[in-house]
Amino acid sequence: MEVHSELEDSPQFRQPVDREDAIWELLRKINRKFDGDQVHYNYYLTRLAEKLASRILSSEEYYEEILKSVLTDPPSTEGLDRDEVVKIQFTALFCLAKLHQQLGETKEAIEVIKEHKEQFGDWDLFRYLHAELRSESGQERRVNRALEDVWQIREEDSSPEFEYLVSKIIAVILENGGTYTGSNREIPSQREELLDLAEKASRSALGDHPEYSPYLHVRGRILAQDGNTEAAKNCIREGIENLNRTRESHKGLVRDYQLALSKVEFTEQKQTFEKKSQEVVSQLDSLQDDLETETREFQTRILQFLGFFAGLITVAISTTQVILSVRGFEEAARLTLILNGGILIAFAGFSCVLPWRDRKRMVKRSTIVMLAGLILILGSIFAL
Template identity: 30%
Template sequence: MGANSIDETMFESIATGEDPEAIRSFLESLPPEREHGWELHLTKLIETAPDCRTTLRSILNDEASPESVRFGAFFACCIYHRRQGNVTQFGMLLREYSEFDDHPLFPHLQGLHQSQLSSPGSGQRAIEFAREAAQRVGAHPGVRHSLAIAIVEHLEQETPASSQALLEEAHENVTTAIERIEYPRYFDTLGRILTHQGKYDDARANIHKAIDLEDEAKEDYAIRIGMYRSHEFRVILEEHAADISNEQQTIRNQQRELDEKVSGAVAQLEHASEQSEERMREIQTQTLQFMAFFATMLAVIVSSITVTTRFPVPDAAALILVLTGGLLAAFGGFTIVLPIDRVRTKAAALFGMGTLIAGAGIGVILTL
């Protein structure tokens, strides 16, 4: 029979969970396992008749029942324990009835169980199981959504380095689910994904749509709305954190620019200081040279006047040559300690010139 064969009358007949035949008939009337309606009807069975677990376990353990009926009972029991948060019993069921592992939706249940463990590595395992289920059933909305939400919860808990690629995978899968059926939880998951992608306005819009679509008649309505509001609050926190991060980045950029300007100014000051010191050394050198030159000229003039007044002209001229040459030679020796260009060449030239002039004067004296 198809999905449309299960109506509200049948759900009302099994509401007490005390009629095994009604529940068995319900399981036999389910659409094919690969259709989304199969999972939806079993979920509604648990919502409508939560006390039918005993009957479901008896059907599950009845080897004479068709395997499709037994697997439906098994799936409904797993859904019950998942909704109740009975993680240990959920895991025990999966291990006890691993004979169903070839069913398309068995890895779907394994992924749902791993997502509840919150232990190291469970998030990655939940994603891997959900991917396997998606490969088995194709565009099944429930499976696609489970893969998307496994990725989101994994990112929120562990934040792996490849988050961008995972977010794109989650976005693609939840979008595929929404294209098949507009279920409130799907829009909430899409909102969580968009939050991680920094699209805060779109995230809020999808979470609000999930709130609008939620059925007020469901017993867990308040819980679901509370969950959606918590996700909306996270959008606000993430948006404020992003604003603060942007402001901090702006401050860091401004600080970097200021540091670069200060470094440039310091470099310019250091360069100017070096140039000033070099200029001061040049001025000092020139001053020393002028002082030495004028001192030499003064000595020559004074000595010349003294010699001229005491000796005959020939002797005075010879003595003046000797004196001038000696002073030039001495000035050449002094020049070698000055910090000037080509100092050795200039000092040697002055010393040589002074020696020649002094030698000429001595020569004149010897001839007289």
């Protein structure tokens, strides 16, 4: 993002004086310079709020009261028309809300802007600021309402800031394991559709400001939700590198970005672990199937052996009985062949019904045994 050094290097911006006229003049300068440029307007007012918050925390300077004073009672309006005065007052309100935000007072920030809803409620940046603060509440109803508000603004103005806030709010929703549950039917409620919307919005925001850290940060969070962890890490790391090191909140922002990066790395490790776990489970299932197959085949071989052994005993006993009971050799041979052929056919049929891994091979063998049995029977009938 373009850096306006003439503003950043000015004494007024670098060391804000705790006087109403000085703060009013600084707000006037920011308003004139970035009128209609929401990206730089938001960025530099946030930077100013960081400076004021830092000085409040380190001393007893009362910038909050000064901003409230210039908001309700401008110290100097000479040479300014009514519209510009109102714009500067809104700039004071925007900065005051950002100051509460920097101090961790989100509830107070929301209360401040609610007090001026009647005057500025239809302004896009007012609705943008309100939506951003609502999204930080962590309450599902407020987050949904924030998305609805910024969605409406986005339909009227496709500024990168509005695209960015849409993707940021959706990132919050998805990271909490939820989805949109509000009443706006134009906003998708399915996770995949919501993720696709956020991906397009974050890409659109980066189109005009490809190096802007907040946009890269949110883009990385969205990519992580989509499972693209490598690209997500690259985006967040680039965002950290591009942070302005002169900002009062630089360390805090780096910490926040690194926390997001750690979450992505944790997600990546979790996905790797789940993938490895699935592979192990798959291998165990395969081993179990192999073991069950081998067990069934072993049981089959045992049954076949028992059948074969029983057949041998039957042949021996039957043959002995035939020889002892029949006097003629030819008659005894014929009965013996018929008996053995019948036993072979029975054994082949018994083998066919048993479970085998190589079913075709077993059927082929059983068929050969059965044919051998038939040959013995037919031989006994026609040959003898």
